Amino acid sequence: MLGTDFRTGSPIWLDLGSPDTDASAAFYGAVFGWQYVSAGPDAGGYGLFQQDGKTVAALGRLTEEGAEPAWTTYFRTADAAATTAAVTAGGGIVRVEPMDMGPARIAQFTDAQGADFAVLQSGKGLERASEDNTLVWVELHVAAPEAAVGFYRELFGWRSEEMKAPGMTYRVLSIAEGDQQEGSFGGVAPLSGDAEEARWVPYFAVADADALTAAVRANGGTVLMPAADVPDVGRIAWLADPAGAVFAVLKPNPRQA
Structure with a gap:
Protein backbone atom coordinates (compact mmCIF):
# COMPACT_ATOMS: atom_id res chain seq x y z
CA MET A 1 0.00 0.00 0.00
CA LEU A 2 1.35 3.39 -0.96
CA GLY A 3 2.25 5.32 2.17
CA THR A 4 4.75 7.75 3.66
CA ASP A 5 7.20 5.21 5.11
CA PHE A 6 9.61 5.69 2.23
CA ARG A 7 12.07 2.98 1.28
CA THR A 8 14.11 2.34 -1.86
CA GLY A 9 11.80 2.41 -4.86
CA SER A 10 8.82 3.92 -3.04
CA PRO A 11 6.94 6.74 -4.75
CA ILE A 12 8.14 9.62 -2.59
CA TRP A 13 7.23 12.81 -4.46
CA LEU A 14 4.89 14.00 -7.18
CA ASP A 15 4.91 17.28 -9.04
CA LEU A 16 3.10 18.93 -11.90
CA GLY A 17 4.87 20.83 -14.66
CA SER A 18 2.50 23.55 -15.85
CA PRO A 19 2.63 26.44 -18.34
CA ASP A 20 0.42 28.50 -15.99
CA THR A 21 0.89 27.71 -12.32
CA ASP A 22 -1.81 30.14 -11.17
CA ALA A 23 -4.38 28.44 -13.40
CA SER A 24 -3.24 24.98 -12.26
CA ALA A 25 -3.43 25.95 -8.60
CA ALA A 26 -6.97 27.22 -9.14
CA PHE A 27 -8.04 24.07 -11.00
CA TYR A 28 -6.72 21.56 -8.46
CA GLY A 29 -7.97 23.71 -5.62
CA ALA A 30 -11.47 23.56 -7.08
CA VAL A 31 -11.31 19.83 -7.87
CA PHE A 32 -9.50 18.38 -4.85
CA GLY A 33 -9.70 21.21 -2.36
CA TRP A 34 -5.91 21.57 -2.26
CA GLN A 35 -4.24 24.75 -1.03
CA TYR A 36 -1.22 26.03 -2.96
CA VAL A 37 1.70 27.31 -0.88
CA SER A 38 4.70 28.94 -2.54
CA ALA A 39 8.09 27.45 -1.67
CA GLY A 40 9.48 30.98 -1.47
CA PRO A 41 10.98 33.73 -3.64
CA ASP A 42 14.09 31.69 -4.46
CA ALA A 43 12.15 28.60 -5.61
CA GLY A 44 11.54 29.81 -9.16
CA GLY A 45 7.78 29.63 -8.87
CA TYR A 46 7.80 26.14 -7.35
CA GLY A 47 5.30 25.45 -4.61
CA LEU A 48 3.38 22.84 -2.67
CA PHE A 49 -0.14 21.49 -2.87
CA GLN A 50 -1.36 20.90 0.66
CA GLN A 51 -4.35 19.35 2.36
CA ASP A 52 -4.96 20.44 5.96
CA GLY A 53 -1.41 21.76 6.07
CA LYS A 54 0.17 18.51 4.85
CA THR A 55 1.96 18.30 1.49
CA VAL A 56 0.26 15.99 -1.03
CA ALA A 57 1.95 17.10 -4.30
CA ALA A 58 3.88 20.01 -5.80
CA LEU A 59 3.63 22.42 -8.72
CA GLY A 60 6.17 24.21 -10.87
CA ARG A 61 6.57 25.91 -14.22
CA LEU A 62 7.67 23.90 -17.22
CA THR A 63 11.40 24.42 -17.70
CA GLU A 64 12.46 21.94 -20.39
CA GLU A 65 12.24 23.12 -24.00
CA GLY A 66 9.35 21.42 -25.75
CA ALA A 67 8.05 19.85 -22.52
CA GLU A 68 4.33 19.18 -22.27
CA PRO A 69 2.25 19.67 -19.12
CA ALA A 70 2.51 16.48 -17.08
CA TRP A 71 2.65 14.95 -13.64
CA THR A 72 6.05 13.46 -12.72
CA THR A 73 6.43 10.65 -10.19
CA TYR A 74 9.62 10.57 -8.11
CA PHE A 75 10.88 7.32 -6.59
CA ARG A 76 13.11 7.16 -3.56
CA THR A 77 16.73 6.25 -4.15
CA ALA A 78 19.59 5.84 -1.72
CA ASP A 79 22.07 7.01 -4.36
CA ALA A 80 20.96 9.26 -7.21
CA ALA A 81 24.29 8.89 -9.03
CA ALA A 82 24.11 5.09 -8.97
CA THR A 83 20.52 5.17 -10.22
CA THR A 84 21.56 7.51 -13.02
CA ALA A 85 24.23 5.06 -14.12
CA ALA A 86 21.68 2.22 -14.04
CA VAL A 87 19.25 4.22 -16.18
CA THR A 88 21.94 4.74 -18.82
CA ALA A 89 22.99 1.10 -18.70
CA GLY A 90 19.37 0.04 -19.20
CA GLY A 91 18.87 2.18 -22.29
CA GLY A 92 17.11 5.10 -20.63
CA ILE A 93 17.83 8.82 -21.03
CA VAL A 94 19.11 11.20 -18.37
CA ARG A 95 17.14 14.43 -18.73
CA VAL A 96 18.47 16.11 -15.58
CA GLU A 97 21.72 14.96 -14.00
CA PRO A 98 21.76 14.51 -10.21
CA MET A 99 21.58 17.89 -8.53
CA ASP A 100 21.22 19.12 -4.97
CA MET A 101 17.94 20.67 -3.86
CA GLY A 102 18.66 21.80 -0.32
CA PRO A 103 19.37 18.67 1.74
CA ALA A 104 17.88 16.42 -0.95
CA ARG A 105 19.19 15.30 -4.35
CA ILE A 106 17.13 14.75 -7.48
CA ALA A 107 17.57 13.46 -11.02
CA GLN A 108 15.10 13.14 -13.90
CA PHE A 109 14.96 10.48 -16.60
CA THR A 110 13.09 8.94 -19.51
CA ASP A 111 12.92 5.15 -19.38
CA ALA A 112 13.82 2.85 -22.28
CA GLN A 113 10.27 3.00 -23.67
CA GLY A 114 9.76 6.76 -23.41
CA ALA A 115 8.06 7.27 -20.03
CA ASP A 116 9.37 10.14 -17.90
CA PHE A 117 10.09 9.70 -14.20
CA ALA A 118 12.45 11.02 -11.53
CA VAL A 119 14.23 10.06 -8.34
CA LEU A 120 14.63 11.78 -5.00
CA GLN A 121 17.46 10.99 -2.61
CA SER A 122 15.90 11.98 0.69
CA GLY A 123 14.15 10.55 3.70
CA LYS A 124 11.34 13.10 3.46
CA GLY A 125 8.61 13.34 0.86
CA LEU A 126 4.84 13.58 0.59
CA GLU A 127 3.16 13.93 3.97
CA ARG A 128 -0.12 12.24 3.09
CA ALA A 129 -0.99 9.33 0.81
CA SER A 130 -3.76 6.77 0.31
CA GLU A 131 -6.36 9.11 1.80
CA ASP A 132 -9.12 10.96 -0.04
CA ASN A 133 -7.65 13.48 -2.52
CA THR A 134 -4.09 12.18 -2.15
Missing part, protein backbone atom coordinates in the same frame (compact mmCIF):
# COMPACT_ATOMS: atom_id res chain seq x y z
CA LEU A 135 -1.85 9.88 -4.19
CA VAL A 136 -2.90 6.24 -3.87
CA TRP A 137 -1.34 4.44 -6.90
CA VAL A 138 1.02 5.03 -9.82
CA GLU A 139 0.65 3.21 -13.12
CA LEU A 140 3.07 2.77 -16.00
CA HIS A 141 1.70 2.39 -19.53
CA VAL A 142 4.21 1.05 -22.05
CA ALA A 143 4.31 -1.05 -25.20
CA ALA A 144 6.35 -3.84 -23.60
CA PRO A 145 5.37 -4.29 -19.93
CA GLU A 146 7.67 -7.23 -19.25
CA ALA A 147 10.70 -5.29 -20.51
CA ALA A 148 9.66 -2.33 -18.36
CA VAL A 149 9.53 -4.52 -15.27
CA GLY A 150 13.07 -5.65 -16.01
CA PHE A 151 14.30 -2.09 -16.53
CA TYR A 152 12.97 -0.84 -13.21
CA ARG A 153 14.03 -3.96 -11.34
CA GLU A 154 17.63 -3.07 -12.15
CA LEU A 155 17.06 0.41 -10.73
CA PHE A 156 15.06 -0.30 -7.58
CA GLY A 157 14.81 -4.06 -7.10
CA TRP A 158 11.03 -3.96 -7.57
CA ARG A 159 9.03 -7.17 -7.48
CA SER A 160 6.05 -7.82 -9.75
CA GLU A 161 3.07 -10.12 -9.76
CA GLU A 162 0.86 -10.83 -12.75
CA MET A 163 -2.87 -10.31 -12.40
CA LYS A 164 -5.51 -11.00 -15.02
CA ALA A 165 -7.55 -7.92 -15.93
CA PRO A 166 -10.21 -7.40 -18.61
CA GLY A 167 -8.43 -7.82 -21.96
CA MET A 168 -4.89 -7.78 -20.61
CA THR A 169 -2.32 -8.99 -18.11
CA TYR A 170 -1.67 -6.41 -15.42
CA ARG A 171 1.56 -6.44 -13.41
CA VAL A 172 1.36 -5.23 -9.81
CA LEU A 173 4.58 -3.63 -8.57
CA SER A 174 5.96 -3.68 -5.04
CA ILE A 175 9.14 -2.49 -3.39
CA ALA A 176 11.93 -4.97 -2.70
CA GLU A 177 11.52 -5.04 1.08
CA GLY A 178 8.90 -6.64 3.29
CA ASP A 179 5.57 -8.25 2.47
CA GLN A 180 4.89 -8.08 -1.26
CA GLN A 181 1.21 -7.19 -0.98
CA GLU A 182 1.75 -4.57 1.71
CA GLY A 183 4.61 -3.11 -0.32
CA SER A 184 2.60 -2.72 -3.52
CA PHE A 185 2.31 0.82 -4.85
CA GLY A 186 1.55 0.64 -8.57
CA GLY A 187 1.28 -1.38 -11.71
CA VAL A 188 2.27 -1.78 -15.35
CA ALA A 189 -0.26 -1.99 -18.17
CA PRO A 190 0.14 -2.31 -21.94
CA LEU A 191 -0.63 0.71 -24.10
CA SER A 192 -4.30 0.75 -25.04
CA GLY A 193 -3.77 1.94 -28.62
CA ASP A 194 -1.42 3.61 -31.07
CA ALA A 195 -2.43 7.06 -29.82
CA GLU A 196 -1.52 6.44 -26.18
CA GLU A 197 1.90 7.62 -25.04
CA ALA A 198 4.23 5.76 -22.73
CA ARG A 199 3.89 7.43 -19.33
CA TRP A 200 3.45 7.15 -15.61
CA VAL A 201 -0.07 8.10 -14.49
CA PRO A 202 -0.79 9.11 -10.88
CA TYR A 203 -4.04 7.93 -9.29
CA PHE A 204 -5.63 10.00 -6.54
CA ALA A 205 -8.01 8.41 -4.05
CA VAL A 206 -11.45 10.01 -3.99
CA ALA A 207 -14.68 9.51 -2.08
CA ASP A 208 -16.79 9.73 -5.25
CA ALA A 209 -15.26 9.18 -8.69
CA ASP A 210 -18.38 10.38 -10.51
CA ALA A 211 -18.58 13.64 -8.54
CA LEU A 212 -14.88 14.26 -9.06
CA THR A 213 -15.27 13.66 -12.81
CA ALA A 214 -18.09 16.21 -12.91
CA ALA A 215 -15.90 18.72 -11.04
CA VAL A 216 -13.08 18.25 -13.56
CA ARG A 217 -15.46 18.92 -16.45
CA ALA A 218 -17.00 21.94 -14.70
CA ASN A 219 -13.57 23.50 -14.17
CA GLY A 220 -12.33 23.18 -17.75
CA GLY A 221 -10.69 19.76 -17.63
CA THR A 222 -11.27 16.80 -19.92
CA VAL A 223 -12.75 13.38 -19.19
CA LEU A 224 -10.59 10.84 -21.03
CA MET A 225 -12.36 7.81 -19.59
CA PRO A 226 -15.62 8.20 -17.65
CA ALA A 227 -15.91 6.64 -14.22
CA ALA A 228 -16.24 2.86 -14.44
CA ASP A 229 -16.05 -0.08 -12.07
CA VAL A 230 -13.01 -2.35 -12.20
CA PRO A 231 -13.60 -5.73 -10.52
CA ASP A 232 -11.72 -6.20 -7.24
CA VAL A 233 -10.24 -2.71 -7.51
CA GLY A 234 -12.84 0.06 -7.36
CA ARG A 235 -14.27 2.81 -9.53
CA ILE A 236 -11.78 4.72 -11.67
CA ALA A 237 -11.74 7.56 -14.19
CA TRP A 238 -9.02 9.01 -16.41
CA LEU A 239 -8.91 12.77 -16.67
CA ALA A 240 -6.81 15.70 -17.90
CA ASP A 241 -6.49 19.18 -16.47
CA PRO A 242 -7.10 22.25 -18.67
CA ALA A 243 -3.45 22.28 -19.77
CA GLY A 244 -3.57 18.62 -20.77
CA ALA A 245 -1.77 16.91 -17.87
CA VAL A 246 -3.19 13.40 -17.44
CA PHE A 247 -4.17 11.92 -14.09
CA ALA A 248 -6.64 9.37 -12.77
CA VAL A 249 -8.88 8.96 -9.75
CA LEU A 250 -9.87 5.86 -7.84
CA LYS A 251 -12.56 5.16 -5.32
CA PRO A 252 -11.12 1.94 -3.88
CA ASN A 253 -13.31 -0.97 -3.01
CA PRO A 254 -13.68 -1.32 0.78
CA ARG A 255 -10.83 -3.35 2.15
CA GLN A 256 -11.84 -6.73 3.50
CA ALA A 257 -10.92 -7.44 7.11
Whole structure:
Protein backbone atom coordinates (compact mmCIF):
# COMPACT_ATOMS: atom_id res chain seq x y z
CA MET A 1 0.00 0.00 0.00
CA LEU A 2 1.35 3.39 -0.96
CA GLY A 3 2.25 5.32 2.17
CA THR A 4 4.75 7.75 3.66
CA ASP A 5 7.20 5.21 5.11
CA PHE A 6 9.61 5.69 2.23
CA ARG A 7 12.07 2.98 1.28
CA THR A 8 14.11 2.34 -1.86
CA GLY A 9 11.80 2.41 -4.86
CA SER A 10 8.82 3.92 -3.04
CA PRO A 11 6.94 6.74 -4.75
CA ILE A 12 8.14 9.62 -2.59
CA TRP A 13 7.23 12.81 -4.46
CA LEU A 14 4.89 14.00 -7.18
CA ASP A 15 4.91 17.28 -9.04
CA LEU A 16 3.10 18.93 -11.90
CA GLY A 17 4.87 20.83 -14.66
CA SER A 18 2.50 23.55 -15.85
CA PRO A 19 2.63 26.44 -18.34
CA ASP A 20 0.42 28.50 -15.99
CA THR A 21 0.89 27.71 -12.32
CA ASP A 22 -1.81 30.14 -11.17
CA ALA A 23 -4.38 28.44 -13.40
CA SER A 24 -3.24 24.98 -12.26
CA ALA A 25 -3.43 25.95 -8.60
CA ALA A 26 -6.97 27.22 -9.14
CA PHE A 27 -8.04 24.07 -11.00
CA TYR A 28 -6.72 21.56 -8.46
CA GLY A 29 -7.97 23.71 -5.62
CA ALA A 30 -11.47 23.56 -7.08
CA VAL A 31 -11.31 19.83 -7.87
CA PHE A 32 -9.50 18.38 -4.85
CA GLY A 33 -9.70 21.21 -2.36
CA TRP A 34 -5.91 21.57 -2.26
CA GLN A 35 -4.24 24.75 -1.03
CA TYR A 36 -1.22 26.03 -2.96
CA VAL A 37 1.70 27.31 -0.88
CA SER A 38 4.70 28.94 -2.54
CA ALA A 39 8.09 27.45 -1.67
CA GLY A 40 9.48 30.98 -1.47
CA PRO A 41 10.98 33.73 -3.64
CA ASP A 42 14.09 31.69 -4.46
CA ALA A 43 12.15 28.60 -5.61
CA GLY A 44 11.54 29.81 -9.16
CA GLY A 45 7.78 29.63 -8.87
CA TYR A 46 7.80 26.14 -7.35
CA GLY A 47 5.30 25.45 -4.61
CA LEU A 48 3.38 22.84 -2.67
CA PHE A 49 -0.14 21.49 -2.87
CA GLN A 50 -1.36 20.90 0.66
CA GLN A 51 -4.35 19.35 2.36
CA ASP A 52 -4.96 20.44 5.96
CA GLY A 53 -1.41 21.76 6.07
CA LYS A 54 0.17 18.51 4.85
CA THR A 55 1.96 18.30 1.49
CA VAL A 56 0.26 15.99 -1.03
CA ALA A 57 1.95 17.10 -4.30
CA ALA A 58 3.88 20.01 -5.80
CA LEU A 59 3.63 22.42 -8.72
CA GLY A 60 6.17 24.21 -10.87
CA ARG A 61 6.57 25.91 -14.22
CA LEU A 62 7.67 23.90 -17.22
CA THR A 63 11.40 24.42 -17.70
CA GLU A 64 12.46 21.94 -20.39
CA GLU A 65 12.24 23.12 -24.00
CA GLY A 66 9.35 21.42 -25.75
CA ALA A 67 8.05 19.85 -22.52
CA GLU A 68 4.33 19.18 -22.27
CA PRO A 69 2.25 19.67 -19.12
CA ALA A 70 2.51 16.48 -17.08
CA TRP A 71 2.65 14.95 -13.64
CA THR A 72 6.05 13.46 -12.72
CA THR A 73 6.43 10.65 -10.19
CA TYR A 74 9.62 10.57 -8.11
CA PHE A 75 10.88 7.32 -6.59
CA ARG A 76 13.11 7.16 -3.56
CA THR A 77 16.73 6.25 -4.15
CA ALA A 78 19.59 5.84 -1.72
CA ASP A 79 22.07 7.01 -4.36
CA ALA A 80 20.96 9.26 -7.21
CA ALA A 81 24.29 8.89 -9.03
CA ALA A 82 24.11 5.09 -8.97
CA THR A 83 20.52 5.17 -10.22
CA THR A 84 21.56 7.51 -13.02
CA ALA A 85 24.23 5.06 -14.12
CA ALA A 86 21.68 2.22 -14.04
CA VAL A 87 19.25 4.22 -16.18
CA THR A 88 21.94 4.74 -18.82
CA ALA A 89 22.99 1.10 -18.70
CA GLY A 90 19.37 0.04 -19.20
CA GLY A 91 18.87 2.18 -22.29
CA GLY A 92 17.11 5.10 -20.63
CA ILE A 93 17.83 8.82 -21.03
CA VAL A 94 19.11 11.20 -18.37
CA ARG A 95 17.14 14.43 -18.73
CA VAL A 96 18.47 16.11 -15.58
CA GLU A 97 21.72 14.96 -14.00
CA PRO A 98 21.76 14.51 -10.21
CA MET A 99 21.58 17.89 -8.53
CA ASP A 100 21.22 19.12 -4.97
CA MET A 101 17.94 20.67 -3.86
CA GLY A 102 18.66 21.80 -0.32
CA PRO A 103 19.37 18.67 1.74
CA ALA A 104 17.88 16.42 -0.95
CA ARG A 105 19.19 15.30 -4.35
CA ILE A 106 17.13 14.75 -7.48
CA ALA A 107 17.57 13.46 -11.02
CA GLN A 108 15.10 13.14 -13.90
CA PHE A 109 14.96 10.48 -16.60
CA THR A 110 13.09 8.94 -19.51
CA ASP A 111 12.92 5.15 -19.38
CA ALA A 112 13.82 2.85 -22.28
CA GLN A 113 10.27 3.00 -23.67
CA GLY A 114 9.76 6.76 -23.41
CA ALA A 115 8.06 7.27 -20.03
CA ASP A 116 9.37 10.14 -17.90
CA PHE A 117 10.09 9.70 -14.20
CA ALA A 118 12.45 11.02 -11.53
CA VAL A 119 14.23 10.06 -8.34
CA LEU A 120 14.63 11.78 -5.00
CA GLN A 121 17.46 10.99 -2.61
CA SER A 122 15.90 11.98 0.69
CA GLY A 123 14.15 10.55 3.70
CA LYS A 124 11.34 13.10 3.46
CA GLY A 125 8.61 13.34 0.86
CA LEU A 126 4.84 13.58 0.59
CA GLU A 127 3.16 13.93 3.97
CA ARG A 128 -0.12 12.24 3.09
CA ALA A 129 -0.99 9.33 0.81
CA SER A 130 -3.76 6.77 0.31
CA GLU A 131 -6.36 9.11 1.80
CA ASP A 132 -9.12 10.96 -0.04
CA ASN A 133 -7.65 13.48 -2.52
CA THR A 134 -4.09 12.18 -2.15
CA LEU A 135 -1.85 9.88 -4.19
CA VAL A 136 -2.90 6.24 -3.87
CA TRP A 137 -1.34 4.44 -6.90
CA VAL A 138 1.02 5.03 -9.82
CA GLU A 139 0.65 3.21 -13.12
CA LEU A 140 3.07 2.77 -16.00
CA HIS A 141 1.70 2.39 -19.53
CA VAL A 142 4.21 1.05 -22.05
CA ALA A 143 4.31 -1.05 -25.20
CA ALA A 144 6.35 -3.84 -23.60
CA PRO A 145 5.37 -4.29 -19.93
CA GLU A 146 7.67 -7.23 -19.25
CA ALA A 147 10.70 -5.29 -20.51
CA ALA A 148 9.66 -2.33 -18.36
CA VAL A 149 9.53 -4.52 -15.27
CA GLY A 150 13.07 -5.65 -16.01
CA PHE A 151 14.30 -2.09 -16.53
CA TYR A 152 12.97 -0.84 -13.21
CA ARG A 153 14.03 -3.96 -11.34
CA GLU A 154 17.63 -3.07 -12.15
CA LEU A 155 17.06 0.41 -10.73
CA PHE A 156 15.06 -0.30 -7.58
CA GLY A 157 14.81 -4.06 -7.10
CA TRP A 158 11.03 -3.96 -7.57
CA ARG A 159 9.03 -7.17 -7.48
CA SER A 160 6.05 -7.82 -9.75
CA GLU A 161 3.07 -10.12 -9.76
CA GLU A 162 0.86 -10.83 -12.75
CA MET A 163 -2.87 -10.31 -12.40
CA LYS A 164 -5.51 -11.00 -15.02
CA ALA A 165 -7.55 -7.92 -15.93
CA PRO A 166 -10.21 -7.40 -18.61
CA GLY A 167 -8.43 -7.82 -21.96
CA MET A 168 -4.89 -7.78 -20.61
CA THR A 169 -2.32 -8.99 -18.11
CA TYR A 170 -1.67 -6.41 -15.42
CA ARG A 171 1.56 -6.44 -13.41
CA VAL A 172 1.36 -5.23 -9.81
CA LEU A 173 4.58 -3.63 -8.57
CA SER A 174 5.96 -3.68 -5.04
CA ILE A 175 9.14 -2.49 -3.39
CA ALA A 176 11.93 -4.97 -2.70
CA GLU A 177 11.52 -5.04 1.08
CA GLY A 178 8.90 -6.64 3.29
CA ASP A 179 5.57 -8.25 2.47
CA GLN A 180 4.89 -8.08 -1.26
CA GLN A 181 1.21 -7.19 -0.98
CA GLU A 182 1.75 -4.57 1.71
CA GLY A 183 4.61 -3.11 -0.32
CA SER A 184 2.60 -2.72 -3.52
CA PHE A 185 2.31 0.82 -4.85
CA GLY A 186 1.55 0.64 -8.57
CA GLY A 187 1.28 -1.38 -11.71
CA VAL A 188 2.27 -1.78 -15.35
CA ALA A 189 -0.26 -1.99 -18.17
CA PRO A 190 0.14 -2.31 -21.94
CA LEU A 191 -0.63 0.71 -24.10
CA SER A 192 -4.30 0.75 -25.04
CA GLY A 193 -3.77 1.94 -28.62
CA ASP A 194 -1.42 3.61 -31.07
CA ALA A 195 -2.43 7.06 -29.82
CA GLU A 196 -1.52 6.44 -26.18
CA GLU A 197 1.90 7.62 -25.04
CA ALA A 198 4.23 5.76 -22.73
CA ARG A 199 3.89 7.43 -19.33
CA TRP A 200 3.45 7.15 -15.61
CA VAL A 201 -0.07 8.10 -14.49
CA PRO A 202 -0.79 9.11 -10.88
CA TYR A 203 -4.04 7.93 -9.29
CA PHE A 204 -5.63 10.00 -6.54
CA ALA A 205 -8.01 8.41 -4.05
CA VAL A 206 -11.45 10.01 -3.99
CA ALA A 207 -14.68 9.51 -2.08
CA ASP A 208 -16.79 9.73 -5.25
CA ALA A 209 -15.26 9.18 -8.69
CA ASP A 210 -18.38 10.38 -10.51
CA ALA A 211 -18.58 13.64 -8.54
CA LEU A 212 -14.88 14.26 -9.06
CA THR A 213 -15.27 13.66 -12.81
CA ALA A 214 -18.09 16.21 -12.91
CA ALA A 215 -15.90 18.72 -11.04
CA VAL A 216 -13.08 18.25 -13.56
CA ARG A 217 -15.46 18.92 -16.45
CA ALA A 218 -17.00 21.94 -14.70
CA ASN A 219 -13.57 23.50 -14.17
CA GLY A 220 -12.33 23.18 -17.75
CA GLY A 221 -10.69 19.76 -17.63
CA THR A 222 -11.27 16.80 -19.92
CA VAL A 223 -12.75 13.38 -19.19
CA LEU A 224 -10.59 10.84 -21.03
CA MET A 225 -12.36 7.81 -19.59
CA PRO A 226 -15.62 8.20 -17.65
CA ALA A 227 -15.91 6.64 -14.22
CA ALA A 228 -16.24 2.86 -14.44
CA ASP A 229 -16.05 -0.08 -12.07
CA VAL A 230 -13.01 -2.35 -12.20
CA PRO A 231 -13.60 -5.73 -10.52
CA ASP A 232 -11.72 -6.20 -7.24
CA VAL A 233 -10.24 -2.71 -7.51
CA GLY A 234 -12.84 0.06 -7.36
CA ARG A 235 -14.27 2.81 -9.53
CA ILE A 236 -11.78 4.72 -11.67
CA ALA A 237 -11.74 7.56 -14.19
CA TRP A 238 -9.02 9.01 -16.41
CA LEU A 239 -8.91 12.77 -16.67
CA ALA A 240 -6.81 15.70 -17.90
CA ASP A 241 -6.49 19.18 -16.47
CA PRO A 242 -7.10 22.25 -18.67
CA ALA A 243 -3.45 22.28 -19.77
CA GLY A 244 -3.57 18.62 -20.77
CA ALA A 245 -1.77 16.91 -17.87
CA VAL A 246 -3.19 13.40 -17.44
CA PHE A 247 -4.17 11.92 -14.09
CA ALA A 248 -6.64 9.37 -12.77
CA VAL A 249 -8.88 8.96 -9.75
CA LEU A 250 -9.87 5.86 -7.84
CA LYS A 251 -12.56 5.16 -5.32
CA PRO A 252 -11.12 1.94 -3.88
CA ASN A 253 -13.31 -0.97 -3.01
CA PRO A 254 -13.68 -1.32 0.78
CA ARG A 255 -10.83 -3.35 2.15
CA GLN A 256 -11.84 -6.73 3.50
CA ALA A 257 -10.92 -7.44 7.11
